[in-house]
Amino acid sequence: RYEEREDFAVVMQPFFRNTLLPLDSNDKPDLSFFAADCFHFSVRGYAEMAMALWNNMLEPVGEKQTYNSFTHDTSKLKCPNPEKPFFSTLRNSGFRNSDLNLEKTEPSVPYWAVIVAAVAGVLAGSL
DSSP states (O other): OOTTOSSOOOOOOOTTTTOOOOBOTTSSBOGGGBOTTSSSBOHHHHHHHHHHHHHHHHSOTTOOOOOOOOOOOGGGOOOOBTTBOSOOOTTTTTOOSSSSOOOOOOOSSOHHHHHHHHHHHHHHHHO
């Protein structure tokens, strides 16, 4: 709904879409990227995600990286350059509403299936 606006843009940043669990030298999950609960990120994990998000915002639409390599290497951090000193959007990436299909599509999962799954999960959890 924002593709016609000149002063605002919403852009999907897919840096986490195909990310795999970081592994240590023994091919075990590298727990240094996770907090004590083994679910949330640690400071190191958040730093990796922040760098991946920043890089995604500078990459043109259609060329965005869809994974994070968890290398903890700040040299991979991208910087704006004089030719493109801005965050990439559909408009400034060269897509003028014609090259990308922005039509509304039906969701892949019907809304009622989400409700049924949530209720079933609550019931199963309470049992």
